[in-house]
Amino acid sequence: MEAANVQEIRALISRHKLMDQAFTLIGILAMFVAMITLVALFVDLVIDGAPRLNLDFFTSFNSVRNPSKAGILAAWVGTTLVMLVTAFTGVVLGVAAGIYLEEYAPRNWVTDLIEINVTNLAGVPSIVYGLLGLGLFVYGLNLKNSVLTAGLTLALLILPIVIVATREAIRAVPSAIREAAYAVGATKWQCVSQHVVPYSTAGIMTGVIIGMARAIGETAPLIVIGAVAFIAYLPPVPFTGEPPAGLFDWLFAQFTVLPIQMFNWVAESRSAYHVTAAAAGVVIIVMTLAMNAVAIVIRYRYRKRIKW
Amino acid sequence: MNAVRQPRSRFAYQARRHLPERIIQAGLFLAAASAVAVTIAIVVILVYESTGFFAHVSLWDFLTDTQWTPLFSEKHYGILPLVSGTLVTTMVALAVAVPLGTIIAIYLSEFASHRVREVAKPILELLSGVPTVVYGYFALMFVTTLLQNTIMPELPGFNMLSAGLVMGIMIIPYVASVSEDAMRAVPMHMREGSYAMGATRLQTALWVVTPGAFSGIVAAYILGISRAIGETMVVTIAAGTQPNLTWNPTDSAATLTSYIAQVAQGDLPHGSVEYQSIFAAGLVLMLTTLLFNIVGHLLRKRYREAY
Numbered sequence: 128m129e130a131a132n133v134q135e136i137r138a139l140i141s142r143h144k145l146m147d148q149a150f151t152l153i154g155i156l157a158m159f160v161a162m163i164t165l166v167a168l169f170v171d172l173v174i175d176g177a178p179r180l181n182l183d184f185f186t187s188f189n190s191v192r193n194p195s196k197a198g199i200l201a202a203w204v205g206t207t208l209v210m211l212v213t214a215f216t217g218v219v220l221g222v223a224a225g226i227y228l229e230e231y232a233p234r235n236w237v238t239d240l241i242e243i244n245v246t247n248l249a250g251v252p253s254i255v256y257g258l259l260g261l262g263l264f265v266y267g268l269n270l271k272n273s274v275l276t277a278g279l280t281l282a283l284l285i286l287p288i289v290i291v292a293t294r295e296a297i298r299a300v301p302s303a304i305r306e307a308a309y310a311v312g313a314t315k316w317q318c319v320s321q322h323v324v325p326y327s328t329a330g331i332m333t334g335v336i337i338g339m340a341r342a343i344g345e346t347a348p349l350i351v352i353g354a355v356a357f358i359a360y361l362p363p364v365p366f367t368g369e370p371p372a373g374l375f376d377w378l379f380a381q382f383t384v385l386p387i388q389m390f391n392w393v394a395e396s397r398s399a400y401h402v403t404a405a406a407a408g409v410v411i412i413v414m415t416l417a418m419n420a421v422a423i424v425i426r427y428r429y430r431k432r433i434k435w
Numbered sequence: 436m437n438a439v440r441q442p443r444s445r446f447a448y449q450a451r452r453h454l455p456e457r458i459i460q461a462g463l464f465l466a467a468a469s470a471v472a473v474t475i476a477i478v479v480i481l482v483y484e485s486t487g488f489f490a491h492v493s494l495w496d497f498l499t500d501t502q503w504t505p506l507f508s509e510k511h512y513g514i515l516p517l518v519s520g521t522l523v524t525t526m527v528a529l530a531v532a533v534p535l536g537t538i539i540a541i542y543l544s545e546f547a548s549h550r551v552r553e554v555a556k557p558i559l560e561l562l563s564g565v566p567t568v569v570y571g572y573f574a575l576m577f578v579t580t581l582l583q584n585t586i587m588p589e590l591p592g593f594n595m596l597s598a599g600l601v602m603g604i605m606i607i608p609y610v611a612s613v614s615e616d617a618m619r620a621v622p623m624h625m626r627e628g629s630y631a632m633g634a635t636r637l638q639t640a641l642w643v644v645t646p647g648a649f650s651g652i653v654a655a656y657i658l659g660i661s662r663a664i665g666e667t668m669v670v671t672i673a674a675g676t677q678p679n680l681t682w683n684p685t686d687s688a689a690t691l692t693s694y695i696a697q698v699a700q701g702d703l704p705h706g707s708v709e710y711q712s713i714f715a716a717g718l719v720l721m722l723t724t725l726l727f728n729i730v731g732h733l734l735r736k737r738y739r740e741a742y
Contacts, residue, residue, distance in 0.1 A: 344566025
């Protein structure tokens with residue numbers, strides 16, 4: 128009787144342990160589905176785009192008639208210029224806002240309001256930022272569909288990402304550092320600019336890189352503000368455009384960027400353009416994944432190295 | 436003389452130190468306040484242009500008409516076809532992201548070793564770093580072709596199914612990381628209590644940790660829904676651009692977002708009803724995602740307070 132009971136319990140235990148192992152297997156399988164998709168996506172792009180992935184692809188303009196000659200010269204130059212604008216505005220604004228919220232903000236309703244807005248903005252669909260850019264920059268400020276409009280729209284888009292990352296990085300700096308600075312007579316800004324911000328640079332950089340990677344791959348808001356897919360010239364180099372030429376003429380040039388170029392090739396009915404689309408996709412994905420990887424590496428190394 | 440002057444020069448010195456401080460603080464405050472300004476600008480622009488739209492189209496027609504044809508000669512402005520397209524693609528995405536995301540979260544939080552977690556989480560993050568236009572290409576060229584060649588030879592080239600499937604994979608990282616956060620916030624002593632009663636890992640995970648983290652897990656789903664509703668490029672590329680009131684995922688249909696993207700590509704006269712219609716669609720989109728985001732954040736806050 129007793130022995131039968133023990134056996135029953137043993138059977139029960141082994142059954143439950145088996146279910147434990149079965150779930151581990153299911154968990155690993157679920158992870159694999161995600162990873163295999165990532166690999167399949169990349170391999171598919173490389174295979175499709177391989178015929179166009181050569182130097183020529185980077186140095187020629189888009190071609191309406193000849194898919195085998197279409198390249199991404201205007202697109203990568205455009206991406207670089209737009210990202211310059213985004214970096215200068217979005218990163219400066221975001222880091223400043225993060226510093227304010229973490230170091231200066233008093234506990235009152237204004238601060239609460241700002242914080243609610245930052246959280247909310249992080250969840251606004253990217254295409255709505257496009258509508259904002261269309262209403263505010265294109266027509267409101269009459270900037271047209273220029274490099275400046277695109278850069279500013281993307282800057283607003285990455286603002287919440289940069290703010291949140293900056294705050295997290297600053298929060299990790301122990302208050303003993305601040306107290307030491309005050310003890311030797313530093314003002315608030317001296318303490319922040321000479322101690323807190325330098326010590327949180329790695330964390331801030333992680334957020335900035337992830338934000339920029341997001342901006343590089345973003346397509347929807349730029350479609351809305353009127354990106355042009357066929358541009359056969361580059362924005363003017365400073366002081367060389369139509370007189371009176373200035374340093375910042377390129378800001379007001381029409382733009383195209385890599386994801387827009389890729390989207391237009393995908394939407395082409397002629398399948399020869401799908402090869403160029405895939406090749407552009409490889410360029411985009413390598414850029415964004417490399418940026419993300421750098422951000423992840425910085426974060427992990429920094430977390431291990433710094434011990435306060 | 437000296438004794439009198441010294442305090443004054445100290446004040447002068449302090450004023451010299453404090454004025455730049457004030458200016459810097461004001462500048463930083465303005466930067467932070469720009470977040471509020473952006474929200475206000477979004478609301479003002481969407482509401483302003485939509486008011487123009489609703490001057491032409493009655494709200495009743497907008498909500499009940501079953502056709503959305505602003506670009507045809509016979510114009511109908513019923514939002515339902517766009518809403519149905521958005522709902523179907525979102526549902527397909529959830530059917531992928533909820534089970535896979537939850538399983539991955541439970542696995543990473545309760546089963547995986549520290550080592551596995553350190554490797555797996557960055558890879559998941561990479562998955563969310565892939566640009567959406569690339570996912571769109573993948574859905575159209577790879578997933579649709581794959582489905583046509585294997586189980587669904589009848590599948591049209593543009594369909595909501597493959598767009599939804601790829602979108603699901605895309606939002607797995609969000610669902611998994613928010614749920615995992617919630618599960619790890621469940622205190623250790625609850626797990627230990629469960630183990631002490633003789634429960635296995637799986638029993639503890641399913642009957643102690645998951646209920647304990649319930650509000651956080653639901654928050655993860657809701658934030659995932661909001662992502663799926665707002666996603667544009669995958670559906671624009673792979674689901675087709677024809678508004679279509681249907682609940683069948685294998686059909687092609689436009690969504691709120693893909694309508695905006697499609698119409699914005701053409702040259703719209705500023706101030707026309709077509710131009711205003713994308714803002715009306717944007718307003719509906721914004722309100723829906725806002726609602727989901729608020730509910731999601733309230734639920735997330737609840738589990739943070741619970742423990």
